[in-house]
Amino acid sequence: MKTEIVHEQLSGAIIGAAMAVLNELKPGLDEKLYENALVLELEARGHKVWQQKRFPVSYRGHRIGVLIPDLIIDELVLVDTKVVSAFTPAHMAQMTGYLAITNLQLAMLLNFQDSTLQWRRVVRQPDRLHPQ
Numbered sequence: 001m002k003t004e005i006v007h008e009q010l011s012g013a014i015i016g017a018a019m020a021v022l023n024e025l026k027p028g029l030d031e032k033l034y035e036n037a038l039v040l041e042l043e044a045r046g047h048k049v050w051q052q053k054r055f056p057v058s059y060r061g062h063r064i065g066v067l068i069p070d071l072i073i074d075e076l077v078l079v080d081t082k083v084v085s086a087f088t089p090a091h092m093a094q095m096t097g098y099l100a101i102t103n104l105q106l107a108m109l110l111n112f113q114d115s116t117l118q119w120r121r122v123v124r125q126p127d128r129l130h131p132q
Contacts, residue, residue, distance in 0.1 A: 006106045006123050007076050010047075014073060015119055017041040018110045022117050027083075034112045035070050035081040048074050055101050067101045078107040085113060087120050095122035 005011070021037045035051070042049050050072040057065045071079040078098055082091065087109055095107035099122065111118035 006121075010074060010077055011106070011108060011121060013045065013047065014042070014077060014079060014108055014110075015117070017045055017047075018112075018119070019117050022112050022115070025112075027112060027114055029083070029112070031081045031083040031112065034083070034110075038079070038081065038110075039071065042071075042073060057101055067098065069098050069102065072102070072104070076104065076106065078102055078104050080107065080109050082109060082111045083113050084111055087111065087118070092120065092122055096124065099124040 018034075018038055018041075021034055021041050025034065025037060039049050039051050051070070052068050053072050055067040055069070056063055057067050069078050070081050073079055078095070080091075080095065080098070084091075091109055095109060099105065099107050105124050107122040107124075109120040109122070
């Protein structure tokens with residue numbers, strides 16, 4: 001029995017765009033530069049991209065601040081760009097929190113540190129999604 005991968009085609013498109021960015025810019029730059037280039041690359045490929053979209057964060061009915069993730073692609077996938085030696089459990093936990101606040105099901109971490117793009121998918125289970 002094959003397990004369905006959440007937003008498989010879109011994930012592949014995001015990885016392909018990130019690889020194109022890394023191939024052209026090369027490693028060694030600030031993550032914001034990769035983020036900005038990724039926006040251009042994804043938009044050129046026909047995707048709808050929100051950069052730095054703001055999500056209110058509340059606690060017990062009180063607004064306590066704003067979450068501003070790097071990118072939201074096609075209203076489905078949250079993308080966070082990194083330039084780190086390796087992904088850590090803290091990165092994964094951060095994406096889990098971002099998914100809870102944005103009510104999205106998939107987050108992708110993209111690491112532009114080396115000449116080979118690294119990525120991780122963080123999936124939030126459907127039974128843990130809350131209505132918008």
